Amino acid sequence: MQILITRFHLLLLTVTLAITGVAAFRIPADHVYQAHWQGSTPDWLWPRAVIFVAPLVEVALLAVFLLLGRLLTKNQYAKSQHILDPALTLPLAVVTATQLGLLLSGIGSDLDFVRLTGFGLGATLLLLGVVLFEAERHTYAGLRMPWPVRSDFAWSVVHRATGLAYGAAGLALLAMAWFDMGMGLLVAGFAASLLAPALLAGIITLAMRAR
Numbered sequence: 001m002q003i004l005i006t007r008f009h010l011l012l013l014t015v016t017l018a019i020t021g022v023a024a025f026r027i028p029a030d031h032v033y034q035a036h037w038q039g040s041t042p043d044w045l046w047p048r049a050v051i052f053v054a055p056l057v058e059v060a061l062l063a064v065f066l067l068l069g070r071l072l073t074k075n076q077y078a079k080s081q082h083i084l085d086p087a088l089t090l091p092l093a094v095v096t097a098t099q100l101g102l103l104l105s106g107i108g109s110d111l112d113f114v115r116l117t118g119f120g121l122g123a124t125l126l127l128l129g130v131v132l133f134e135a136e137r138h139t140y141a142g143l144r145m146p147w148p149v150r151s152d153f154a155w156s157v158v159h160r161a162t163g164l165a166y167g168a169a170g171l172a173l174l175a176m177a178w179f180d181m182g183m184g185l186l187v188a189g190f191a192a193s194l195l196a197p198a199l200l201a202g203i204i205t206l207a208m209r210a211r
Contacts (some may be wrong), residue, residue, distance in 0.1 A: 002077035002085050004069040005062055009106075012092040013058050019099045024052045027106035035184030044184045048106070054099040058092055094121055094190050105183070118177030118186045122170045125193055129167025132159050154208035162201040169193035 027048055036044035036210050065088050071193060072080070101114030181189075 002069045002072045002074065004065045004072075004081070006085070007150050009062065009088060009092055012089075012096050013055070013062065016054050016058055016096045016099050019096070019103050020051055020055055023099075023103045027051065027103070031106055033102065033105060033183060035187075036182035040110055042151075044182070051099070051102055051106070054095050054102075058097050061088060061091060076121050090124070094194070098187060098190065100185075112180075114186055115177050115180065117198075118173050118189070118204065121190060121193065122173030122177060124170070125166045125173065126170030126198075129163045129165070129170055131163070132166060133163030135159050135163075154205075157208055158201060158205050161204050162197055165197035165200050166193075166208070169197055 029048060031048045032046075033046040033048075033050060034042035035046050036042065065084070068084070069077070097117040097120070098114055101112070101117060104111050104113050170193070173186075173193055176186055176189050
């Protein structure tokens with residue numbers, strides 16, 4: 001069995017659990033998060049119970065990658081580890097950073113860490129988009145899919161489309177963070193920017209596999 005979960009991944013889960021514990025003790029039970037505003041009036045409120053979502057999300061991610069590791073052969077693992085490791089690390093880190101932002105907001109801190117996370121993730125995805133768009137075909141580099149990309153043309157189409165998707169997602173997050181669109185839209189943007197380009201890559205790769 002191949003194991004995709006590292007000690008660093010478990011460390012991120014532990015940090016998130018610690019932040020959640022502190023939040024449970026420090027944030028008042030009747031606290032609500034103002035996740036979005038309409039003008040100067042909050043129109044999207046989150047209850048304090050939202051602080052318990054992050055650990056559940058991280059456990060779910062770890063479970064998915066644990067199952068994925070059981071399904072991979074040694075050869076598949078060797079070829080895809082360099083992709084799957086950051087593919088798990090990045091969302092775990094984003095969830096942990098978001099949880100820290102919820103804690104700081106809940107205790108009345110002026111530091112908007114969720115917004116800072118938006119800037120950081122936006123810049124990271126923008127850089128990833130450029131790398132994928134400019135990538136040249138290589139046996140072990142680039143996107144790894146369950147089905148092969150047979151031609152250089154198909155490989156180029158898949159990587160350029162995915163690169164554009166990640167670049168657009170990064171720019172959108174940077175804009176949302178810059179214009180302070182609210183915690184709710186930013187967190188939704190985190191999920192969409194991590195999932196949508198990857199889903200698009202899978203769909204395009206599947207469509208191009210015969211070319």
